Amino acid sequence: MSQNLGGAGEFAWVKLVFTDLSGTARAVQIPGAAFDQAMSEGVRVDGSALEGRNRLIETDLVLKPDPTTLLPSGERSGRVICDLFDDEGNPWPLDPRHALRQMVTSTSIASDGWEGAAELEWYLLRPDFMPVDGEGYFSYARGEGERLLAKTAEQLLSLNVPLSAAHHEAGPGQYEVNLTGATPLALADTLMNARTIIGDLAHAEGLIATFMARPLNELPGSGMHIHQLLPGEDPSDSMLVEQIISGILSHASALCAFGAPTINSYRRLHRGAEAPSHATWAHASRSALVRLSHKSQGLVSIEYRGSDSSANPYLVIAALLAASETGVVSDAKLPAPLEESVEGVGLAQVETAPTQLPRSLEQAIRELLGDDQLVDCFDDRLIGRYSEDLMAEVEASQGYVSDWERQRYLGGL
Template sequence: MEHFHDDVIRQVAERDVRFIRLWFCDIAGTLKSIAISPADLETAFTEGIGIDGSTIEGLTRSYESDMLLRPDPGTFEVLAWRGDSDATARMMCDVLTPDGEPAASDPRRVLKEALSAAEKQGLELYAHPEIEFYLFQEHFQPGHKLRPIDNAGYFDHVHRGQGQDFRRSAIQNLEAMNIQVEFSHHENGPGQNEIDLRYADALTTADNIVTLRTVVKEVALSMGQVATFMPKPMIEHPGSGMHTHLSLFQGGKNAFHEPGAEYGLSRTGRQFIAGLLRHAPEYCAVTNQWVNSYKRLWGAQEAPSYVCWGHNNRSALVRVPFHKPTKGTSSRVEFRGADSATNPYLAFAVLLAAGMAGIEGEYELPEGAEDAVWELTENERRSMGIEPLPTDLFRALETFESSDLMARTLGEQVFEFFLRDKRNEWNRYREQVTEYELASTFSRI
């Protein structure tokens, strides 16, 4: 580890880095940071940097306050958008207690522990997210209609389009930070875009998602635009999802791949999907953590509303994409439920835990659904054993609260804070009188 410390200190000197931002997330996935000078780097690596955790959502209990940030030297990157002169760099941090133990409330710690449990079975999780977001001309103001930057649609090539210029700039910034992008394109909604990151191990991918969201917002502001990862910002247009391709590797080989099997999918892969399906109502509050998330799931615009899997079925919660028979590494499952506003550390942790429960419990995979599930009648879905996802945050929290799997995966402190915080969000939402209510009932009663 000291070698990595020395490498970071050398890069700081060679690249004229004047500020190092230590990044970490709260339980909701909101990025937090503190800046230190190069003179404090050695202390940060050996002792950690002290912070007052009592002001961070869910980071400490009421009787605790002091916490430490210890930067991960493998995540050192210069922030491309800040320029080369008097440069600023960032490192992702682990949050520690004053005695140097991992903080129970650190979302990055939650994912590390889930990955460690899988590694004891010889399995390593890799992920490839497809991250959607909207670009608007200005910030939201009450009473004003949102104005997307364009009226383009899926895969549209907009000549001299702002979105095209935006994606190019965002990708240049990401790749300057060694975050590899596979695809980018315009999505279905006006002003909606998608950037897909290349496969990486789950912890690196979670760090990269946090960084991507920051890069997207910074580049948008530099171009006079506003970016949002809100799951469903406009009623009449699609929401923003984060379809995520998942694979387990064992000894360098894809544990989901079996030559000659249907879809090239091994028994391990089928059990993993079965776990994702059986525990979906339990983890839905994590992968879809906002009141607004359920407007996307039940918005009838290609977001999954029901617990099922399929191959060509894009209404399914889990899809088994086409794979190249000669390329075993391409066997994977696509989880389509998460939205772009999830906390990626917690989301990957609960998805992995659900899939591992399927493997360890040898769950049987139910029959796949190749019909568009939205178009089936309620009776048809019931006869096929297809259950709905929670229809709102309140119902999602009810199922989450009763889940032993979620409590074990998140740990007592994260589990209790998440539940309390999200119940407060639901109660605040329930108290609102909306424009819809006023428009539909004010003059009729």
Template sequence: MSSPLSAVSLEMRLAGVPDIECVTPDLNGIPRGKVMTVDGFLQGRRLQMARGVLLQAVMGGYPEARFYGNEDGDLVLRAVPEQVHVLPWAETPRALAICDAVELDGQLSGLSSRSLLQEVVERYAARNWQPIVATELEFFLFEPHADVNQPFQPPVGLDGRRDAGNAAFSVTSNSGLRPFFEELKACMAALGIPRDTFMHEMGVSQFEINFVHGDPLLIADQTFMFKHMLHEVALKHGLIAVCMAKPLARVPGCSMHIHQSVVEKAHGRNIFTDPRNDEPTFSFGHYIGGLQHCLGDMTLLMAPYINSYQRFCHTYASPNNLCWSHDNRSAGLRVPASGPMDRRVENRLPGADANPYLAIAVSLAAGLYGIENEVEPTAVSQGEFDAPDELTLPSTLQEALQRLRRSPLAKELFCAEFIDGYIATKTLELDDFMNEITPWERRYLGAFV
């Protein structure tokens, strides 16, 4: 499924633009790549980048070379034609191309999270099925400041006050953010990214956007592009956009919920609903069973940083369990109220800090595993409930890292090269964090211990 912009030729799209940023998501979903001239791009000049860049740690640095090739060789950045865009927020004309990471032999790279999602979607295509997904992304808008030891602050509003955390679902103009959101919406339209709803969420200066459902790779590209645009437009308006899972203490964190269903390619029928009686099918139950069976081992792919596990502390807003329920937000797997043809599962576990390509790939691979292996789900959880130990997620990065490292299932569902490289980089990031002494430690341990 392609973007509406794909009908316009590259030459027309890039007319008058001197340079283009050719990027691909690294394992954390951060755009990495190079800038080249548009003339060279349109001539088809090959652009290469070191393989190890796909495993770059969030603080910089790389794992041992054995995880990306001891020769530290190159791969090719191959632009996805329908994901070539002139950047509407740029004051000087500039373009960006989302690229596939391709090995020198022409194969998609096993270290690429975008390739990983493509491979999962192909498994569905082999059954003549089309997965359909939608993401809901939460983010914060803060006032910029240089001191990383100080908490984030919401911007001062038009009335001279800061958001106090009581503006959830408000549509007031007091925040002074309307110009920012107007430009953000205009940029989405210019990039061909359809939007459903914006809203003020529960946190201080916290917001949510819901994307329109569609093809998994297209939705991942749109979410990836939106996050990049969000940061850029915020800076233009004197703000910083933050997609950390838990940027502020004692307020809700940021999630990236993923709605998912599966339809038959030939007829568009939702395989989760029996057309004879509009009841859920066995495949629907098995899909949920697969999510319950697999996602515990894969938590690190949906909660990738030390901060991700802070979000799970407030379990209602951010469930840390694999229970499933009908329209109950305390369950990690929620079946929203809908008509039979729109029956779907919402995975509420990934944070806004997750790589959208990985989080979507994990959900879809787990669901398909459940269907193929006829995994039965647990009994539905309704009302207030306590999650059993076997349905509780890892509560720390260390625990999630160990669980992924020991999981034979991870390398059954995904390329072993990617899983090994991901674990190596996450170990590097954790080691770097453990070299930090936090303000809490100095405040409470320094004087009394």
């Protein structure tokens, strides 16, 4: 992903980017002349920002740039992704990037030949929150949305962000880019870069790029589908593929805490033909949680469709690796595929009823904390803080009166 710029001396300013637990990009800007010193000594920040939506006490941490991620971000300005360390030089356990790096080293499936890809969807809205167009899938219509999509693709490609396609999605004003990445860490970095670049370009045009799971009523949600790409010509002729899918399905409910981490996420799940509602897999069905297909160049794709565009890509990919590894270690058996939606077939006609995915964030948190096998793959401090952060989101929402409630109950009984 890096352009091998060799240093940041050519930049007047460099933005040091890091990610909090909720997946929000944070940044500190330093003069380009101070970049070498930042590389050797780091830059001190208040680490409580990493705690996401529920900050506690201030914690002094040190940002250290990863020079392989250095990219230009404007005229005489650059950006670089950073890792966080404590005063003694130890990786900070609440750093999502560190959590993913740890998962890569502790799982066998990520060690040799693992490739990843992702589909990232978002809505482009005007300041009044209306979509920029009224188009749908693969629209050829020209307008400000299509022009911005083209500009987004051009900038991503110019920065060596691996991009295989960009197109209009199903909803009015909804778009998608297809990203590739050779390693789990590179894929997560790519997703974070893409989200910030898309947001910056929209802001410059006076528009809003939103990665909410479902920002508009009656319209499709926005997913962040993660593909694990493994060598193979026949998706049905691989024990490893079966084990990975089995591992994902067995931890499907707990994975929702990572892939669907907001109150709004559950406005997407269980809604529409392309949003999963149960822990099923298929070859073609877009309602399945996991879809298995053959890709070009002798690769098999295991596509996880349970995460939305608001999720933290580092934690989603780390959790998928952990769940996949449990399937390999336990030699889990794969249930039969379900090529139709559960709602369309009916549970009575399914040989083994699949697990229903959580219907709320609170339920997903409880599923995560009850999944000892998945939780044990992470640092206890990260899981504890992450679950507290999500629960704080639940509690904050419980005192809020929505427009739906007013419309339904305001007139009296």
